Amino acid sequence: MSDTSPFPPPHQATPPPERPVQFGWSLFVERIIERLIWVTGISTIVIVALIFYFLVREGLPTFLDITWRQLFGRRWYPIEDIFGLWPLIVGSILVTFGAVVIAVPLGLTTAIYLGEIAPQWQREILKPLIEVLAGIPSIVLGFLGWVALAPVIQNLGAATGLTAFTGSLILAYMALPTIISISEDALYAVPKEYRDGALAIGATQWQSIWRVVLPAARSGLVIAVMLGIGRTIGETMAVMMVTGNAANIPALGPGMFFQPVRTMTATIAAEMGEVAEGSLHYSVLFGIGIVLFLITFGINSLAGRLVGVQTNDRRKGKL
Amino acid sequence: MPKYGVTGPPRICVMLALLLASLGMLASCRTEAITSDETSVGIHRAIQNKGSDTLVNLALAWAEAYQGIQPEVSIAVTGGGSGTGIAALINGTVDIANASRAMKDEEVEEARANGIEPVEHVVAIDALAVIVNPENPVDQLTLPQLADIYTGRITNWKEVGGDDAPIVLLSRETNSGTHVYFLEEVVRLGDSENPDIFAPQTLLMPSSVGITSELRRNPRAIGYDGLGYVTEHEKMLALAVDSQSPYVTPSVETGADGTYPLARFLYMYTAGEPTGEIADYLAWIRGPDGQAIVSKLGFVPLSEE
Numbered sequence: 020m021s022d023t024s025p026f027p028p029p030h031q032a033t034p035p036p037e038r039p040v041q042f043g044w045s046l047f048v049e050r051i052i053e054r055l056i057w058v059t060g061i062s063t064i065v066i067v068a069l070i071f072y073f074l075v076r077e078g079l080p081t082f083l084d085i086t087w088r089q090l091f092g093r094r095w096y097p098i099e100d101i102f103g104l105w106p107l108i109v110g111s112i113l114v115t116f117g118a119v120v121i122a123v124p125l126g127l128t129t130a131i132y133l134g135e136i137a138p139q140w141q142r143e144i145l146k147p148l149i150e151v152l153a154g155i156p157s158i159v160l161g162f163l164g165w166v167a168l169a170p171v172i173q174n175l176g177a178a179t180g181l182t183a184f185t186g187s188l189i190l191a192y193m194a195l196p197t198i199i200s201i202s203e204d205a206l207y208a209v210p211k212e213y214r215d216g217a218l219a220i221g222a223t224q225w226q227s228i229w230r231v232v233l234p235a236a237r238s239g240l241v242i243a244v245m246l247g248i249g250r251t252i253g254e255t256m257a258v259m260m261v262t263g264n265a266a267n268i269p270a271l272g273p274g275m276f277f278q279p280v281r282t283m284t285a286t287i288a289a290e291m292g293e294v295a296e297g298s299l300h301y302s303v304l305f306g307i308g309i310v311l312f313l314i315t316f317g318i319n320s321l322a323g324r325l326v327g328v329q330t331n332d333r334r335k336g337k338l
Numbered sequence: 339m340p341k342y343g344v345t346g347p348p349r350i351c352v353m354l355a356l357l358l359a360s361l362g363m364l365a366s367c368r369t370e371a372i373t374s375d376e377t378s379v380g381i382h383r384a385i386q387n388k389g390s391d392t393l394v395n396l397a398l399a400w401a402e403a404y405q406g407i408q409p410e411v412s413i414a415v416t417g418g419g420s421g422t423g424i425a426a427l428i429n430g431t432v433d434i435a436n437a438s439r440a441m442k443d444e445e446v447e448e449a450r451a452n453g454i455e456p457v458e459h460v461v462a463i464d465a466l467a468v469i470v471n472p473e474n475p476v477d478q479l480t481l482p483q484l485a486d487i488y489t490g491r492i493t494n495w496k497e498v499g500g501d502d503a504p505i506v507l508l509s510r511e512t513n514s515g516t517h518v519y520f521l522e523e524v525v526r527l528g529d530s531e532n533p534d535i536f537a538p539q540t541l542l543m544p545s546s547v548g549i550t551s552e553l554r555r556n557p558r559a560i561g562y563d564g565l566g567y568v569t570e571h572e573k574m575l576a577l578a579v580d581s582q583s584p585y586v587t588p589s590v591e592t593g594a595d596g597t598y599p600l601a602r603f604l605y606m607y608t609a610g611e612p613t614g615e616i617a618d619y620l621a622w623i624r625g626p627d628g629q630a631i632v633s634k635l636g637f638v639p640l641s642e643e
Contacts, residue, residue: 096535098512098521106538170555179506179556181541263541264511279541289511289544292422295448296429 074308081306084299090306095266095281097290097300104307106266110183110280111252111311113269114262117187117276118194118251123244125191126198130243133199134206135228153196161257164189169261177277181263184276189257194247201246205239206232238326245322249315252284259285283307385413385616389423389436390515391546392464392564393604397436399631400623407622411615420515427607428452433616435607438464438515438564454609461623463638465565465593466516466600469550469572471557476500478576478585481527481599487560488525490537495558507540508549508561519602520562565593566636593638601638 081090085102092103129149133142168188169180177184209232217227233240263279266286287304294301387397394417401413423435428449441449441456449456468484470476476499479487486492487505496502510517526532543549549561554571565588568574576585579599592598612620622628629639 094535094538096512098518099535101535165551173556178504178558179541179552181552259544264543265539265541267538279539281542289542290513292418292425292513295425295445 071312074305074312078302078305078307078309080299080302081309085303093268095286097303100299102299102303104283104310106268107281107283107286107307108310109268110262110266111282111284111314113183113276113280114186114190114258114282115248115252117184118190119244119248121187121191122194122198122247122251126195126243126247127202127240129195130199130202130206131228131233134203135232136224149196149199152192153200157193157254157257158260160189160193161260164257164261172277175277179263179279181261181279182277183262183269183280186258186262186280186282187276189261190251190254193254193257194251197250198243198247201243202236202240205236205243208239209235241322241325245318248318252311252315252318255282255284255288258282259288264289283311385411385434385619386432387413387434387436387606388416388418388426388432390420390438390604391417391510392420392438392514392516392567393436393462393606395566396462396604396632396635396637399635400628403627403631404619404622407627408615408618411619413619419511419513420518421513424607427456427609428454430454430609433608434620437605437607438602439518440603440605441607449609456607456609457611459606459608459612459620459624460603460640461606461620462604462629462632462640463593463601464604465588465590465598465638466519466562466602467565467568467574467588468560468562468577468600469553469568469574470560471553471555472571472573473557474500474573476575477573478578480578480581480583481524482580484524484577485527485534488520488536488540489534490539501557503558506552506556506559507537508552508559509536509540509542510546510549511542511544516562516564523600523602524562564637565589568636590633590636590638594641604637 081102089102091105092101093105094101094103095106133145137145164185168185171180172182172185173180213231213235214227217231218224222230259282262282262285264281264285265279266281267279269275269278269280287307290300291304294304387401394415397415401415404411404413420435420437420439423432424437424441424445426432427435428445430452435456440458446456468479474495476495479498483492483498487498488507488509490507492498493505494502495505509520512518521536522528522530525534525536541552543552543561546563546567549563550567550569550572553559553561563572574588576587577599578585586592586598588598588600593601606620606623608616608620611617624640632639
């Protein structure tokens with residue numbers, strides 16, 4: 020046995036397993052199992068639909084009772100019925116953008132190193148370590164950010180260590196394991212023949228990675244980045260601890276990352292406990308949930324389209 | 339074996355994952371044991387007591403001391419903020435709600451709509467201390483100066499006699515009774531017509547600990563906290579009503595005699611007039627034994643009525 024892989028190598032048709040002829044009882048059992056799988060599959064869709072239904076039902080008054088002008092105002096002070104979502108949206112976008120800028124280059128290069136360059140023994144050490152990173156609860160990372168990272172940021176010259184940048188750093192480390200493991204899978208899925216071919220026509224290892232392997236794995240890499248962003252924008256606890264929670268719109272410029280911000284998720288988490296059910300504040304918090312949902316939905320469908328374009332290209336042989 | 343033929347996680351990683359998972363399970367078992375213990379007592383006759391973070395240490399101390407006198411009565415105390423406690427009282431999930439502010443009219447109406455008549459009990463007095471890092475050279479402020487600082491009209495310490503450094507504003511979250519009290523008495527200077535609110539750059543901390551630990555490491559920060567929670571790592575500012583009035587340092591004495599401008603009542607609310615164990619407990623709190631604990635924790639005891 021030269022190949023112990025449980026997966027068949029790509030581009031090699033495996034004959035379908037022979038199916039024994041079935042009668043009576045076993046046929047009946049098979050029907051039941053098929054039904055069960057159908058139910059579990061459908062239930063996921065039903066649950067998603069229900070979540071969306073309740074989100075809209077609770078959050079809809081936000082968009083009906085408050086004028087759009089106020090909704091996109093620059094102040095958020097709910098106990099005086101000032102519901103401007105703009106600072107919260109800006110806060111979430113700043114923190115997420117910073118995290119992506121830090122995590123994507125780090126994650127992709129780590130994955131390339133692990134998948135293409137690192138010798139076997141290094142990979143065996145590094146991969147479990149990365150998975151340990153994935154297992155750290157977000158609250159622990161948040162605590163670390165609060166105790167260790169914030170003073171460092173403050174010493175760098177920020178007025179306070181609790182800034183959007185602190186949140187970005189923590190979130191980047193939270194998104195890294197996702198980005199690394201999914202993009203490594205994508206690199207792994209590129210057939211070995213591609214690399215052999217590139218090397219055979221005289222390409223260096225770098226040329227083969229940059230010109231052949233990465234383009235071939237592009238759709239998987241896009242998914243990795245998008246899932247990383249998804250993890251980042253929805254993260255709550257850690258962000259709440261390190262971003263200072265000031266519903267403030269920082270002035271445009273390089274200093275904007277070094278000011279405290281308040282994200283949408285932190286706002287929901289911090290204020291949900293106090294609101295009376297059915298009040299306007301309550302539905303606005305659900306309204307924030309809807310906005311958050313729409314943003315993640317937008318990112319996901321953008322990712323889907325990018326990946327779709329990719330696979331179409333590949334099918335047409337444009338690669 | 340081809341280079342790309344290695345699939346699946348290496349064994350060491352599976353083992354690590356298992357180890358982590360079992361650790362996680364251990365941890366969750368422990369917390370479960372504790373909570374189930376609490377609820378099993380709760381089935382019998384635990385008084386549920388929830389609300390203000392300002393009051394939580396005091397409420398815990400009362401509950402503990404009362405357990406020594408009346409071992410058959412158990413009291414479960416949780417924090418979360420005055421708004422949280424009052425919301426729980428309105429929803430009927432607690433027996434006593436702790437609040438560092440009086441209930442708002444809307445809250446009383448909501449409770450009545452739910453068939454609950456909230457009854458107010460004053461249990462202690464708290465002096466709200468305005469605190470800065472001990473390295474900060476500023477020792478005293480007037481209330482109008484403080485209002486200007488918290489509304490963002492004053493943004494640099496040098497404008498109030500300190501170093502040339504930006505002021506970092508710290509506050510509790512909006513569900514905190516202390517936040518509402520500070521808004522009414524300091525930011526709006528007690529004028530209910532005044533529409534001023536906290537400056538947008540105010541950092542809203544989820545807990546008192548958040549404020550004090552940021553203050554300890556940041557000499558530019560200013561915050562506020564109940565007198566009972568201030569330690570030697572923070573410096574209390576002397577406050578004056580205006581520039582003509584004397585500056586008063588917060589203490590149990592100045593809180594009790596009314597010279598310190600930011601002293602307030604702390605409340606417990608019950609659903610209807612309390613009866614049985616809850617009535618006994620509240621009477622004990624307001625009595626000499628309960629009030630002795632109040633001064634021990636740095637709050638101001640109620641004067642003899």
